[in-house]
Amino acid sequence: MFIDQLAYLPHFTNFVMIDVIAENAQQFQQVLSTLEEKGRAVTMRIIIIGDGKVGFSLAENLSKENHDVIIIDKNADALRKASESLDVMCIKGNGVSTKILQEAGIQGADLLIAATTSDEMNMVCCLTAKKLGAEHTIARIRDPEYANELTGLMADLGLDMVVNPEQAAANEIAHLLRFPPAVKMEQFAKGKIDFVEVKVTGDMPIVGMKLKNIASKISSSVLIGVIIRGHDVMIPNGDMTIMAGDTIHIVGKTANIYHFCKTNNSITQKIKNIMIVGGGRIAYYLATLIADMGMKVKIIENNYERCNELAELLPHALIIHGDGTDEDFLHSENMSDMDAFVAATGRDEENLIAALLAKNSGVQKVVAKINRMNYANIIKNLDIDSIVSPKTITTNHILRFVRGLQNAQGSTIRTLYRILGEQVEAIEFIVNSDSKLINITLKKLELTPDILIAAIIRGNQTIIPHGNDRLQLGDSVIVIAKNRNIISLDDMIMTGGRQLELQDSIQKFGDRINL
């Protein structure tokens, strides 16, 4: 359970195990404060063991964020791809071996991430690494048997974080089921602000409306932060009109977003009955979560022995033995009467087909799990409500942890969330006393183009900003920026004196001559 809470820590409030969170928050805080004392440089040495899907995508993101990344894997072919397309160092060998770890420079390494296929191997790697002097360790542990004993394991092995891709995916799906109109959901400011992706359909009243009119006509407590139209991503201004077929990101409190969606006819009813195809780990975690939320679940699995196991593990769920891509069979299990359909088999293609079947039969909310993001562009055009990728979720959790480590080194960035690849970022900043923006009304600020202040959090108050609001010391500010590398709040203002202009032009020059 609490793996994800730890990952979500800065901005997550789940109703299930708050005590665990509190306990971990303390640990987390301790880690941060010890780092703060040392005040190291922002570039970290990160060792990744296991060059699989998660390992590769982590290496890709971390090396882009200017960390020194070293990948260890036994398989030379897997490493070849990484060494050819990423700016990282690759070492062939067994990540458990002391010699290999030392070759990778484990002593004084800031972080070791063990993401091999074996849970036990990951644990041993982290244990060895800690003994050899690695500062922090993260292990991927996915077996549900261990998942229940994690607290003890983490303490014994000295792990700083445990990631469980399937559980994280299940968590995400559970979120989406609680809030059906969302394609994706992200939380900021410890859950005070939600960032919800919604598809605009023709019957919504906001279609054809200019953004500046939305506040007066529908709701002023939410803000539309990003509009995706076809292949374009836009940071909107007040004169833009919403069109049918757009995908919009709504920023605001959960309740307000819910209200906004309700007035827009996009909420029909609460989800009560859920069908899950594929009885893997995701189904297991999801079923346990759903049971707590008071929804009913039906799991379809085509391996009879697995069905028996699930029946033992999940007494409240209905387990059905059959082929989840067989249309007749699904109909005989009255798929069309379900409120939600989750396709979570081990094969991406089956999941997509099953999800399309469900959507055709009129299921309100359809979620498909995809492991490989190879078809990302095609999937976008399919009529599936949400796509969940365990790999991406895991990567994001670890990236957030890494940024958390960086924060302790003086950065004011709290969380960062990427929309549509890397084109648009939503960043949470803390206003500190150095900022030049304090106490200036927002309409007077000359912001650089393609930047939007989406929300201000002041204590327990959440403000969707308007022209007359101003920033105060200690506020959390959520900024949406497109194609820009914003490191501090002051980067947003257009005219920040000559020095800033110089910095800006140097950066632009650097971007241009980048080979």
Next chain:
Amino acid sequence: MNFKTVFRSLGIVLICEAVFMLPSLIVAMIYRGHDIASFLITILILLLVGLAMARIRPSDKHLYTRDGFAIVGLGWLLISFFGAFPFFISQSIPSFMDAFFESISGFTTTGASILKEIESLPKGILFWRSFTHWIGGMGVLVLTLAILPSVGARTLHIMRAESPGPTTEKLVPRMGQTAKILYGIYFMITAVEVVLLLTAGLSFYDALIHAFGTAGTGGFSNKNASVGAYHSVYVDAIITFFMFAFGVNFALYYQLLKGNVKAFWKDEEFRFYLGAFSVSILLVTLNIFRNIYPTFGEALRFAAFQVSSIMTTTGYATTDFNLWPQFSKMILIVLMFLGASAGSTGGGMKGIRILLLFKMIKKEVVKLIHPHSVSSVRMGGKAVNQETLSGVMAFFYMYIFVFVFSVLVVSLDGYDMVTTVSAVIATIGNIGPGLEMVGPTGNYAAFSVLSKIVLSICMVVGRLEVFPVLLLFAPSFWKRVNI
């Protein structure tokens, strides 16, 4: 091939070349030579062409292996082409072909010259001539990578194509950082040499010129008699040592900086390099002692300098080894093929390849005795993968092929066999002086334009280790759609 990105990158390289030309301009200004204008004009041309090319906006920014190779292959030709402008514009070298030959010889750290009279040339031109050695030695594009603010991940292909040796490994996880470390080490050793040469009584200008020539293992001097002009044991000793030092894999110096002294001895290639070096000196010394030099000390001094110079493919000379006995000359010819270590600034085939070839032969022999034996070729305790081995064999074959082909073309000029063959070896191995007409006291001026073109290509082939250049001659490489 992604032409737009390739040309854009080449534009950036040209802008960098304009920057690299600034020190020479400053030298020309200090000495108030008539070459100031030639540098100014060249820099202007470079900036214009470079900026025009850098303005290309590629739709797809990806660099794949073939694009990296294209950047390196074309980049070297372009850089050498524009590098010839100062020689030509200042009329120091009146024929453009000769100027191009001299420029390529500089950048590839060959040191083969078409100039008969060096000392009368303007100081700025001579400085540029030697400075090309320094930037060419470690790699012009690697230098570009080192000084650019941010470097993409795919640039490893560029470093791989430009750095000598069968495999290229990064020292640290990040490419830009690796390039900076390598250039840092390079700069430091060069600086130490300059200081030592100053204490030996050379002027600052002479010390710089000779340090550049040694560091890049190039061999251009500002004296007609090369290093021999100083008649100083001390200068000979310093340059002998530093030539040897620049022929060592730079990764070992990085290990040394990290406190790992043992790395030197553990490195098989270094042991081989040191062994071949010592044995050659010993044999040559014994051969020329009494024959040419009356004392053993003198024989050792000249043998050590010449062996060091030829083996590291530098090409400085303190004596006319063309007059030495046949045996000594043959040893030098063998050393020309052998060359220095992988990952150094030296040329030739590199010790590690020769070692690997020997090990492969040994494996084949064992296979004949025990037909069912299974074994792997090991280097430094690690098994070498089959791909690297076949790469080494392909390299060896292509090297010999280019050598034979070039000898055939150059022989059209009708010079004697030793001149023809040694001219090709000395250019393809980036050494500079050969034997007979192209010996230490001779030069390449007499060759026909065709031979000069072939020898120029030989120099680039040798410096870039065959494949990036060969790729430029492959028709499918130039097609937009590769099938």
